[in-house]
Amino acid sequence: MKYDHIKQALYRKIESGEWPEHHPVSSENQLAKDFNVSRMTARRALQELADEGLVVRNRGAGTFVAPLKSQSALLTIRNIADEIRLRKHRHHAVVQLLEEVEAEPSIATSLELPQGTRVWHSVITHFENGHAVQVEDRYVNPQLVPDYLDQDFTQATPHEYLCEMTPLTQASHMIEAVLPTRQQQIWLSMSMPEPCLQVQRRTWSRDGVVSHAVLTHPGSRFRLGGHMTFTRRTPRSKPQE
Amino acid sequence: MKYDHIKQALYRKIESGEWPEHHPVSSENQLAKDFNVSRMTARRALQELADEGLVVRNRGAGTFVAPLKSQSALLTIRNIADEIRLRKHRHHAVVQLLEEVEAEPSIATSLELPQGTRVWHSVITHFENGHAVQVEDRYVNPQLVPDYLDQDFTQATPHEYLCEMTPLTQASHMIEAVLPTRQQQIWLSMSMPEPCLQVQRRTWSRDGVVSHAVLTHPGSRFRLGGHMTFTRRTPRSKPQE
DNA sequence: ACCATGCTATTGTATATACAACATGTAAGC
DNA sequence: GCTTACATGTTGTATATACAATAGCATGGT
Structure with a gap:
């Protein structure tokens, strides 16, 4: 060649x-x-x-x-179930809540819905080899995913279900360290409050915001790993828009 | 066209x-x-x-x-000084420590140096508009960066200096939520312990591991933001290897 | 000094052609 | 039925050519 x-x-x-x-x-x-x-x-x-x-x-x-673009690295965020299976560990999920609620103002804003709209709400705890490693607190746009409440999320995770149902096009993430609320401690079976890594994720489809999720992980049982290769500062031509 | x-x-x-x-x-x-x-x-x-x-x-x-590849997102990790300047805020740094020490076993292993080697060690607190937002605890391979101790890190951050000195080729990151040590609390001017987002970063040049850094951020004053677009499962041909 | 013009080098787009490498289905031979 | 061989269609590599669009320099006129 x-x-x-x-x-x-x-x-x-x-x-x-x-x-x-x-x-x-x-x-x-x-x-x-x-x-x-x-x-x-x-x-x-x-x-x-x-x-x-x-x-x-x-x-x-x-x-x-x-020119070198030294100051940015890319970190991979995976689906929790995939990550666990990747480690050859056992994953199972417990559905703590699966309900219709009136969206709080912050949630309505996040989902780009009018104040007071009723939305789907689920809380699911994910276990790795029997230990709780994530509580997934998720609000879903009912217009885009009408059948959300009828699913069995012990089988497929909400993220997997949403990926199948709507062609997800974009997502944004925010990561921070927090102390869990009392309710989150219960869902995570934590006896004492300990620092948690919290990922907030919003996902979009072509038709708008699909879902807003807050994923809370006990610091002692979760790490987010990433790898990076230094790249160069070329404006990669975006495919379309 | x-x-x-x-x-x-x-x-x-x-x-x-x-x-x-x-x-x-x-x-x-x-x-x-x-x-x-x-x-x-x-x-x-x-x-x-x-x-x-x-x-x-x-x-x-x-x-x-x-085929769609739904389960992975990319998160950007930036240099702290850049991030602050990007927000049009004021950045300054205080050098808490800049010394030569004998590497602890874990540090020596991480830098791929023999046990007991003497290495450079720096601790720097970064401030955004006068508030401490990161303490950077860094160990540096003295063979690859001999003049590290002579630098003035209130001007350029260690990361910037290392980027200039050695052609960094790769880096790995690990993120977790922790409670700060007493010493870290002092460096961050924290009166009470609060959850911290901790990023561990190892950087490589062609000649080996350059540096191991632990970046600790108070959860209340730091967030890691990211954005992602869903991509497809094509094996992008890596440039070389 | 300044500006306009044009020349040249460089990359971008498009085409035509040839052959190589590979996948897959089809037909022949056993 | 099974395997082998072949034909066909597809992508991969390489080449030659032509012209368009742009950047930068040089030249010359004012």
Whole structure:
């Protein structure tokens, strides 16, 4: 594969630091001559490096090593049941509440519904090998998911159900450390209050906000792991909008 | 742009759900005929959709709508100083400790150094508009960053300094909720113990582990925000390896 | 000094062609 | 029935060519 050969060569120059940020990269024609390939092949190598964010291309000007974007890392948030099964542990869930309630103002706002709308509400405790590791307190938009209350959430988690029912398009997360409320302590079978990692998640479908969930995990039994590779500051062209 | 026209058309089919997961996509030749373009142009449209993860291509078999990958989200972890400046707030830092110490066994292991090696150690409190929002307790590999102790970390944060000095290649993070130690409470000017969000970060350069940092944030004054878009289950070809 | 013009290098788009590598279904042979 | 061989369709790689769009520089006119 000739184009890959060129990519590797450029890769080495950039990763070794021999070519620092903004250093010009040989042009398509130059690479074609140097590696004895056609311009289209050289072009492909540069194009793929640009897609990967290692270089920035500029019509009329040339190709340059992309500036480092050091200050951001990506962390993966998984579905709790998946995470537990991934560890080859046993997962089971207990449905503490599954009801229709009048949305509090903050919840109504979060779901982008009028004040006082009645919404679905569920509270489910998730267990890993018999220990409570998450209480999932969730409010759901009844217009988008009418049959929510009829589900058996000991089988599939609400998140899995929502993924199936509506084409989820986006989600936002917020993580903080809190002390659990008395009620949360009960749901988590905690005898003493201990710091908890709390994830707030809002999910969207094309038609609006689907759900607002508060996931509370005892600090002693839950960690959020992540891994990151430093990337470069290329504006990845968004697929659409 | 003809190739973009084709992309848009396919995009609509997929996003609307008209073509569900695993549904076959017209072949390059078919698209070329349908849109009255050359195969190379049709190919580009399919290739870019594959790069974006919307379709999966299979030599000899065809192109298919990619399966949804619902259960993972990406969270962004930023440098604290950047985050504060992004909010247009005032950031300043106080160096509590900057010293050479003998690495404890766990630290030595984490830095992949022999037991008992002497390493650099710094403790810095970060303030946002005068309020302590993070205490950064960091151990640094002295072989990779010999001049660490001579820096003025009230100007540039250690993370920024390390990014400049060594080409950081990877990092791993772990997040948990904890109660701060008495010493951490002092560094954070906390009168009462309150739950803290603790991020443990290890950073690598090509030559090994550069640093191990424990970042502790008072739960009442810190949140980790993230945003996610649901993607599809395409194995993005890693740049190298 | 300043501005306009045009030249050149570079990347972007589009096409035509050839062959390689692979998957899958079909037909032939046993 | 089973396996093998082949034909066909598909994606992957590589090349040659043409023209468009842009950036940057140089030249020359005012």
